[in-house]
Amino acid sequence: MAPRTRSATARPPRGGRAGGEARGGPARAEARLWTRLMLPGTLWMTGFLLASLLLVATLAFGTTDPLGNPRFGFNPDNFAALAEPAYRTVLLRSLGYALITCLICLAVAYPVAYAIALHGGRFKNLLIAAIVVPFFANYLVRMYGWSVVLSDDGPLLGALRDLGLADDGTKILQTGPGVIAGLVYGFVVFMIIPLYAAMERMDTALIEAGRDLYGGPLRTFFFVTVPATRQGAAAGCVLVFLPAMGDFVSAQLMGGPDQIMIGNLIQDKFFQGQNWPLGSALTMLLMAVLLLGMLGYLRRTRKDEAEAAR
Amino acid sequence: MSPEAHPLTRRSFLRAGTAAALGLTAAGCGFASEDDKAAQQAVETPIDVKVDGDLVYFNWADFIDPAVFEGFEKEYGVKVVQSNYDSMEGMAAKLNAGNRYDIIFPTAKWSQRLAAGGKLRTIDHGRLKNAEAVFGGYDYFADPWYDPGSRHTVPFTMYKTGIGWRRDRLGDLTGSWGDLWNEQAKGKVFVLDDRDEVLGMGALKLGLDVSTEDPDDLARVTETLRSLRPRLRGFSSDSYNNLLNGNADMTQAWSGDMAAMLAQAEDPAVFGFEVAKEGAPVNSDCYAIPADAQHPGTAMLFIDYMLRPSSVKKNIEYIGYPMPVRGSEDTYSALVEPFPQCLVTASDLKDDLYFRNATAKGEQHRDTAWTDVKAG
Numbered sequence: 001m002a003p004r005t006r007s008a009t010a011r012p013p014r015g016g017r018a019g020g021e022a023r024g025g026p027a028r029a030e031a032r033l034w035t036r037l038m039l040p041g042t043l044w045m046t047g048f049l050l051a052s053l054l055l056v057a058t059l060a061f062g063t064t065d066p067l068g069n070p071r072f073g074f075n076p077d078n079f080a081a082l083a084e085p086a087y088r089t090v091l092l093r094s095l096g097y098a099l100i101t102c103l104i105c106l107a108v109a110y111p112v113a114y115a116i117a118l119h120g121g122r123f124k125n126l127l128i129a130a131i132v133v134p135f136f137a138n139y140l141v142r143m144y145g146w147s148v149v150l151s152d153d154g155p156l157l158g159a160l161r162d163l164g165l166a167d168d169g170t171k172i173l174q175t176g177p178g179v180i181a182g183l184v185y186g187f188v189v190f191m192i193i194p195l196y197a198a199m200e201r202m203d204t205a206l207i208e209a210g211r212d213l214y215g216g217p218l219r220t221f222f223f224v225t226v227p228a229t230r231q232g233a234a235a236g237c238v239l240v241f242l243p244a245m246g247d248f249v250s251a252q253l254m255g256g257p258d259q260i261m262i263g264n265l266i267q268d269k270f271f272q273g274q275n276w277p278l279g280s281a282l283t284m285l286l287m288a289v290l291l292l293g294m295l296g297y298l299r300r301t302r303k304d305e306a307e308a309a310r
Numbered sequence: 311m312s313p314e315a316h317p318l319t320r321r322s323f324l325r326a327g328t329a330a331a332l333g334l335t336a337a338g339c340g341f342a343s344e345d346d347k348a349a350q351q352a353v354e355t356p357i358d359v360k361v362d363g364d365l366v367y368f369n370w371a372d373f374i375d376p377a378v379f380e381g382f383e384k385e386y387g388v389k390v391v392q393s394n395y396d397s398m399e400g401m402a403a404k405l406n407a408g409n410r411y412d413i414i415f416p417t418a419k420w421s422q423r424l425a426a427g428g429k430l431r432t433i434d435h436g437r438l439k440n441a442e443a444v445f446g447g448y449d450y451f452a453d454p455w456y457d458p459g460s461r462h463t464v465p466f467t468m469y470k471t472g473i474g475w476r477r478d479r480l481g482d483l484t485g486s487w488g489d490l491w492n493e494q495a496k497g498k499v500f501v502l503d504d505r506d507e508v509l510g511m512g513a514l515k516l517g518l519d520v521s522t523e524d525p526d527d528l529a530r531v532t533e534t535l536r537s538l539r540p541r542l543r544g545f546s547s548d549s550y551n552n553l554l555n556g557n558a559d560m561t562q563a564w565s566g567d568m569a570a571m572l573a574q575a576e577d578p579a580v581f582g583f584e585v586a587k588e589g590a591p592v593n594s595d596c597y598a599i600p601a602d603a604q605h606p607g608t609a610m611l612f613i614d615y616m617l618r619p620s621s622v623k624k625n626i627e628y629i630g631y632p633m634p635v636r637g638s639e640d641t642y643s644a645l646v647e648p649f650p651q652c653l654v655t656a657s658d659l660k661d662d663l664y665f666r667n668a669t670a671k672g673e674q675h676r677d678t679a680w681t682d683v684k685a686g
Contacts, residue, residue, distance in 0.1 A: 063670075064670070064673075066423065066426065066427070066667075066670065067402065067406065067423055067424070067426075067427040067429075068399060068402055068403075068423070069406055081678070084678065084681065084682075086681055086682055086685035086686065087681075087685070089685065089686065090685045148555065151555040151556060151557050152555065152556040152557050153555055153556030153557075154555060154556075171557075173557060174543045174544050174557075252503075255544070256542065256543050256544040256545075257539055257542045257543075257544060257545060257684070257686065258686065260684060260685055260686075264684075265681065265684075265685060268505075268680075268681075268684070269677075270399075271397055271399050271400070272397075272399065272504065272505050272680075274399050274402075275673075275674075275677055278677070
């Protein structure tokens, strides 16, 4: 019974505002307090996120001066340039890579989060730290390290060749799976953490109930644990999908000419080509695609919330 | 053209005036504003060669022997405050954002752009004791295309682009850009992750201008490069590491990187470096003093110190790039003995296969072609 009461105070009372008013002063004061506490975050987001977003959106209509400086203007050419078929190919490839990355991350993260949350015992925090701490090191440096380990004459392929498990032509770098492996490695932690949090909160009595009803371990997992933690999984998918879609490091270090992702093209526009306006237009395109995906996620969570409130 | 600073000519006055007018219209909506006439004059004022503060130094990382810095600091009693960039674009962005440096090292193309934008002080070579070894020894630099009369720059290093390959796997090559299409190397070929180098390679192979901006030329270049694409393993500027770790049998490479590789390779004999008979792009980094440098006097002393024969020798041995300083040739030939093609000779310079700045429209055409080549 204890968790019930706790969640009742944390959530706004049912029936929305009318209910809150009926309960009188303290609830309203509390609501005001929360509003005020939200202020710094809101200001921060408005100041930095919205302003930079606005800058990118305006710059997408800009031009470049001879010194390579971006200039604002009203130039629709940048969006017209996006019609180039190369962008579509690369965008679709990035979508595919990000989706596969998401699925692999789910497959990897579920058992890990499950084991830690339900069987970690007193080592829980230590285990989570063991997963998180390596990610304190710079992503670029870690990926560069992988590109050395996985190179053709590197330690891994060398050892596999000695064991007869690989031949001279076997390569890992500059392949699609290589890039996806890099993405999974880079972002899997963002899937493990929300799933772990969801499983921590999950009422384990549900699993026991599933077992009592003669569900096998696998059936119980798929019909009880997974649905009960789907919000964590959804949050994890968003956290993995968004950065994976825009990533350029993995494709640059692990990929070849046929693995280039949209992030690489955007990076090229900003650095090599010094065409910030076109880079901005590409960024807007990427954001539009991501926004469509996010809308799906938002509708799903809203539905979940509505169901939970009922 | 006289290297000395001279009073404003009518043309430069007009240019400055136009720039000022543009600046006014752009000031409200641009990131950077253009220089006005007063700034133009300030840029042309000869610099007094004397210590006027610590040196704020801005270059590629690890591109000067630390011993040279120490020597300079000790001799003049100043500190060298170092910061680094990782691309020319990054350097220009920092400069345009108003960061102040005393000495920078732009490539030829960027020297031209920065000088045209009024971002560089003029450098009076007569005030540099050791400049004669450069301009007397390599007359190309007395009046290079990127900076008439070398009025704003002193050349620092030179390099060429060619092909590095694994001699142990491929044997001898034919000395042509066509070698990149070598059957044996298929799937283990890299080209540089650099727009100008890749488009330039395609253009040279076809006998076109190395920095062509003509859409028809570029279409031909793209088509040629498309036939190379399925043979490529990747676009990477990490040329010598790719050779060393076995990912590449062959790679487009900068001469200086190949020279640097000699220091790391266990057995240099398994590697080769050639330049193509169709032509090898050349490039140079230059010393330049930004218009808003706070200690230009110290910067002048630093350039002079860097041009001393002892500093030149140390730096060549440290970074592996040749320098256009008379008397330094033997040091470099000894260093790159296994790869004689790394040398940048007077005739290489005369071929003048530098990457030039294109018009705004031309840059766009080149960008599109590059996206085409890279993204397929």
